[in-house]
Amino acid sequence: MNVSYFITSLLDQLMAQMVYILPVLVLVTLFKSRWFKGKLGEFLVNTSAKLRLDDKIYHLIKNVTLPTEDGTTQIDHIIVSIYGVFVIETKNMKGWIFGGKDQRTWTQKIFKESHKFQNPLFQNYKHTQTLKELLQLNDQQIHSVIAFMGEATFKTEMPENVTQGGGYVRYIKSKITPVLTESEVKAIIEKIEQGRLISSWKTDRAHVAHLNEKSAERMNQNLCPKCGAVMVLREVKKGENAGKQFWGCTGYPRCRGVREYYDSISTQ
Ligand SMILES: [Zn+2]
Known part of the structure; x- marks a missing residue:
């Protein structure tokens, strides 16, 4: 060679x-x-829910408009599954994040600049409460999730539903107790997707206002607050209140509507 x-x-x-x-x-x-x-970062936000959560189990709904007292508000992502309804508030932020569960405002710090922002848990609380009411869910069936995207670093201890990066997927997957049936899941998805939330909210409001009016009317006439029947004066038989008088519905035992005695004297 x-x-x-x-x-x-x-x-x-x-x-x-x-x-x-x-x-x-x-x-x-x-x-x-x-x-x-x-x-x-963008890619993770857009696709990690799809990539890492089985879409046969977890149904992602984007941009849901919710009614509020003074107009409407938007929820970016809702994931509906038999493990509950996950309401996700995403925060695109970098820098250091300081905050606590009960603090009204949180702080973002980038180098020497700091900036205050509303506690996202409070923000999302309003969303979950409205949705809970509209879908008639209980506390076990709805979950609030805060997802920080971008390069944010938590500098204070955060509750487990405040997540960073793909942490929200882990949080969602940590809920393994079924709290909704398949048909309930289907009904919820339909209700949200058909945009029926606002109309049912208006009906609810009108219904509540009507009920309040009706019960005020009954109060004035000393009628049963529950069913509107005539009330009669009765006496407590047992217990520490024995001997005390109260108004009881004549529909008893079918209706257990009662009113305190003193509170009706003024109306007589
Ligand atoms: Zn009654």
Whole structure:
């Protein structure tokens, strides 16, 4: 083997290696770039729910409009499953995040600049309460989840439903007790997707207002607050209140409507 042959074959080998090394170098540079990190963040927000939560079990609904006292509000993501309804509030923030469960405002700090923002748990509480009322769910059936995206770092201890990156997926998956049936899940999805939330909210409000009016009327006439029947004066037979008088519904035992005695004297 002569020297020139040796060098040529060495160069050949190097060139062959470069074919592999070059793309790797390009990829490494790309992965390190700010652009890529930004894209990656976006990608995670948009697809991690799809990628990591089985869509046969978890149904993602985006941009849900909810009614409020003074108009409407938007929920970015709702995930409906037999493990409950997950109401997700996403926060696209970087820097250091300071906050506590019961603090009204939280702080974001980037270098020396700090910025206050509303406690996202409070913000999402309104969403979950409205949704709970509209879908007639109990506390076990609805979950509030805060998902910080971007490069935020928590600098204070956060409750487990305040998550970072893909943490919200882990949180959702940690709920393993079924609290809704398949048909309830279906009904909830339909109700949300058909945009029936606002109309049913208006009906609810009107209904409550009507009930309040009706019960005020009954109060004035000393009628049973529950069914509107005539009330009669009765006496407590047993217990520490024995001997005390009260108004009881004449529909007893079918109706157990009562009123305190003193509170009706003024209306007589
Ligand atoms: Zn009654």
